[in-house]
Amino acid sequence: MNVFKLLSRSSKPPQASPAHRLPSSGAVTNPQLFGHDVVDKPAPESNTSRKRKRGQDIAEPSVTLPAGLDFFGNASQKSEVRPKDDGDRKSKRDGEDISSDIILEESVAAERNDAETYDVDECKRVLRSHKLKIVVLEDFAVQEEETEREKRRKAKKRKRDKEKGRKVDKAKAAKRQLYPQPLTSFTQLRSRYEISRRLAENLKAQGYEMTTEVQLAALPLLLGNKKGHLRVQHGSAETGGDSSGAEFGGDIDLLAVAPTGSGKTIAFLVPIIDALLSESKTESDSSKAGPRAIIIAPTKELASQIVNEARKLSVGTGIKAALMKKGMEVVEKPEDALSKQGVDSPEASDEEGDADASSSDDGGIQLPKPNRRRADIVKAGILVATPLAILNALKHHGDKVTELPGILHLVLDEADVLLDPLFREQTLAIWTACTNPHLRVGLWSATMGSNIETLAVGSLNDRWSSLSLSNLPRAPLIRLVVGLKDTAIPNITHQLTYAATEQGKLIGLRQLLHPTAIPSTDTSISLRPPFLVFTQTIPRAIALHSELLYDIPPEAGGSSRIAVLHADLSSGARETIMTRFRRGEIWVLITTDLLARGVDFRGLNGVVNYDVPNSGAAYVHRVGRTGRAGREGGVAVTFYTQEDIPYVKNVANVIRASEKLRSKGDSEGQGEGTGIQQWLLDALPTPSKRDKKNLKKRGVEARRNVKDKDGKGTSRISTKSGYDRRLEERRRGAVEASRRRKEEDKVMVKAKGNVSESEFEGFGE
Numbered sequence: 088m089n090v091f092k093l094l095s096r097s098s099k100p101p102q103a104s105p106a107h108r109l110p111s112s113g114a115v116t117n118p119q120l121f122g123h124d125v126v127d128k129p130a131p132e133s134n135t136s137r138k139r140k141r142g143q144d145i146a147e148p149s150v151t152l153p154a155g156l157d158f159f160g161n162a163s164q165k166s167e168v169r170p171k172d173d174g175d176r177k178s179k180r181d182g183e184d185i186s187s188d189i190i191l192e193e194s195v196a197a198e199r200n201d202a203e204t205y206d207v208d209e210c211k212r213v214l215r216s217h218k219l220k221i222v223v224l225e226d227f228a229v230q231e232e233e234t235e236r237e238k239r240r241k242a243k244k245r246k247r248d249k250e251k252g253r254k255v256d257k258a259k260a261a262k263r264q265l266y267p268q269p270l271t272s273f274t275q276l277r278s279r280y281e282i283s284r285r286l287a288e289n290l291k292a293q294g295y296e297m298t299t300e301v302q303l304a305a306l307p308l309l310l311g312n313k314k315g316h317l318r319v320q321h322g323s324a325e326t327g328g329d330s331s332g333a334e335f336g337g338d339i340d341l342l343a344v345a346p347t348g349s350g351k352t353i354a355f356l357v358p359i360i361d362a363l364l365s366e367s368k369t370e371s372d373s374s375k376a377g378p379r380a381i382i383i384a385p386t387k388e389l390a391s392q393i394v395n396e397a398r399k400l401s402v403g404t405g406i407k408a409a410l411m412k413k414g415m416e417v418v419e420k421p422e423d424a425l426s427k428q429g430v431d432s433p434e435a436s437d438e439e440g441d442a443d444a445s446s447s448d449d450g451g452i453q454l455p456k457p458n459r460r461r462a463d464i465v466k467a468g469i470l471v472a473t474p475l476a477i478l479n480a481l482k483h484h485g486d487k488v489t490e491l492p493g494i495l496h497l498v499l500d501e502a503d504v505l506l507d508p509l510f511r512e513q514t515l516a517i518w519t520a521c522t523n524p525h526l527r528v529g530l531w532s533a534t535m536g537s538n539i540e541t542l543a544v545g546s547l548n549d550r551w552s553s554l555s556l557s558n559l560p561r562a563p564l565i566r567l568v569v570g571l572k573d574t575a576i577p578n579i580t581h582q583l584t585y586a587a588t589e590q591g592k593l594i595g596l597r598q599l600l601h602p603t604a605i606p607s608t609d610t611s612i613s614l615r616p617p618f619l620v621f622t623q624t625i626p627r628a629i630a631l632h633s634e635l636l637y638d639i640p641p642e643a644g645g646s647s648r649i650a651v652l653h654a655d656l657s658s659g660a661r662e663t664i665m666t667r668f669r670r671g672e673i674w675v676l677i678t679t680d681l682l683a684r685g686v687d688f689r690g691l692n693g694v695v696n697y698d699v700p701n702s703g704a705a706y707v708h709r710v711g712r713t714g715r716a717g718r719e720g721g722v723a724v725t726f727y728t729q730e731d732i733p734y735v736k737n738v739a740n741v742i743r744a745s746e747k748l749r750s751k752g753d754s755e756g757q758g759e760g761t762g763i764q765q766w767l768l769d770a771l772p773t774p775s776k777r778d779k780k781n782l783k784k785r786g787v788e789a790r791r792n793v794k795d796k797d798g799k800g801t802s803r804i805s806t807k808s809g810y811d812r813r814l815e816e817r818r819r820g821a822v823e824a825s826r827r828r829k830e831e832d833k834v835m836v837k838a839k840g841n842v843s844e845s846e847f848e849g850f851g852e
């Protein structure tokens with residue numbers, strides 16, 4: 088009997104032919120998560136934004152691999168048209184490169200239709216069907232203009248609100264809601280917002296046609312002001328036409344909360360690249376070369392992924408994207424200017440020495456100092472980095488941070504973690520250093536606590552007062568939410584498995600690794616490689632890796648198919664493992680929360696939470712590594728033991744919410760599987776606020792990397808229980824002692840023999 092059958096709860100019944108629905112099957116699905124039954128009018132028949140049922144292919148991949156092998160099927164495969172070499176041909180307009188006239192001809196008709204717009208009611212319908220909610224979180228300009236009058240009005244309103252109760256609040260919320268023109272296809276970017284032709288081509292070459300929900304709303308919001316499109320009228324935004332509405336004076340600051348894998352990267356990169364291109368057309372001043380946009384991400388892996396994406400989108404545009412590395416400088420620091428003028432500065436020389444010592448990029452060659460320093464200053468328009476990497480480069484004279492007046496765009500990707508106590512100080516220091524009055528800020532994540540919103544508003548206010556910018560119009564802060572906030576994506580299957588003990592978890596994981604060894608049951612789900620396994624700590628990841636190292640048979644690649652990735656490895660080793668995993672050479676990657684956020688492995692079939700995540704948000708991000716861009720068939724398995732019971736309700740609640748979301752939005756009725764039963768939710772204890780805080784900070788007590796009384800780590804992972812291990816150790820010790828005794832006896836006998844021999848020798852004399 089399979090014990091997991093009794094103790095596990097899968098969120099959906101097994102599917103008939105999973106191979107066809109695996110994320111790694113290579114087929115590109117509809118990237119949208121919601122609104123599949125809704126036809127986005129006025130999209131014409133020929134328009135690529137025509138709606139498809141979930142799972143219906145947009146196009147066949149050009150290289151057809153067996154479903155089980157094409158792990159990381161590339162979205163670009165489906166695009167027949169690829170960008171040609173940069174120097175190929177020159178555009179007749181604006182000096183842009185033109186790579187394909189075919190694309191142009193094909194898209195003319197579509198562009199004409201794309202220029203058609205929706206009326207306000209249609210906007211509302213489309214945005215609601217895609218579960219999009221856009222509100223003005225803070226309209227600073229209005230606040231400042233009407234301070235006195237507003238105060239009196241607010242006092243009156245509060246009184247009325249008290250009498251009328253919640254209804255009034257709802258009415259107020261509706262008033263502040265926006266309905267921008269939905270962008271249902273990427274071709275509309277050219278017809279409506281006149282983005283660079285080359286940028287449009289690059290998007291097409293990557294295979295992007297239909298927009299995801301977050302792109303559908305965020306791109307019009309961020310590009311809208313370019314043509315004065317964003318107009319708020321009686322609680323709604325509309326395009327062109329009636330000009331009686333209150334118009335936002337400048338651009339906007341945006342706080343976007345959208346599901347994992349929903350294409351937020353493109354949503355923030357396209358407006359930045361477009362803005363930099365517009366700027367480069369108007370500005371001929373080359374002294375402005377250097378970063379104009381900074382994108383901060385919490386890990387090196389995510390930062391380097393964003394750089395890659397930015398480079399792909401800006402091919403042939405002249406816009407460059409760079410990844411911040413040790414030894415690079417963002418701006419010239421005051422001491423550099425002094426040293427250039429021949430003034431000796433002790434701090435400058437100290438720091439220079441440090442930078443040289445830590446720099447791995449100059450291959451140990453010592454160039455003359457001023458030249459080296461100048462050569463390392465970032466010239467790329469888009470700079471992507473972790474907070475510490477930028478801050479280290481900005482610090483001078485101890486803790487002073489060099490200002491960055493040239494930065495016009497600041498993006499915090501995974502904003503909630505960047506503004507969490509772990510990174511908060513560093514992130515805010517960078518934000519404060521961006522002193523340009525026209526700076527626009529974007530905060531993006533799949534999860535966002537209300538404390539982050541408060542912090543964002545506070546930071547915007549502080550910045551405003553410290554820079555004394557009162558003579559300039561203030562941009563509103565707009566919040567865009569896709570789906571249900573802080574919920575896991577609805578297109579994956581969740582399984583919460585009670586494994587009782589540490590041993591149980593290992594057995595469970597082995598069962599997932601060798602599914603054919605165990606007879607399949609109604610509730611068992613199959614998990615095909617490649618998949619990620621998350622542990623709570625680095626020592627546990629290492630221990631699990633060594634335990635599973637020989638589980639994959641040699642004929643399937645053996646131990647080379649399984650790897651461990653964590654922050655204690657060198658950057659080079661981390662990069663190699665990431666590349667091998669993306670190529671499909673590694674099938675099982677064991678890791679910590681280092682890879683929980685942002686990292687995009689398109690064809691990942693599943694995620695195993697070997698250790699329960701530290702919070703509901705952590706669960707959302709970890710499981711969001713599968714089911715990217717609307718791909719179906721991803722699986723998320725979470726093991727929990729006796730020790731986890733006090734905390735697992737967080738995870739159960741997230742799964743339950745995600746299942747509800749699926750069953751509501753799923754016209755095919757697939758969402759009716761009842762994974763997390765109400766009785767389980769009722770039975771699980773609700774963790775206190777303090778417990779949640781502790782858990783988030785340090786994880787489950789029993790698995791912390793503390794030493795036991797023998798000085799050994801308790802984070803050990805093994806199929807054997809501690810009792811069995813002790814017995815075994817004693818047995819081994821006894822065998823060893825007996826062997827040693829025998830050896831000693833032999834030596835004694837020999838020694839005695841030697842004595843008698845020597846005695847005998849003497850006897851010969």
Ligand SMILES: Nc1ncnc2c1ncn2[C@@H]1O[C@H](COP(=O)(O)OP(=O)(O)OP(=O)(O)O)[C@@H](O)[C@H]1O
Nearest residue numbers: 118297298299347348349350351352533685687716
């Ligand atoms: N419109 C689109 N059509 C098809 N694929 C898309 C589209 N937009 C993005 N993608 C693909 O979706 C995947 C996920 O995108 P991205 O990494 O930007 O997601 P994300 O929202 O930032 O996720 P996370 O919250 O995990 O960081 C990428 O492989 C990307 O190429």
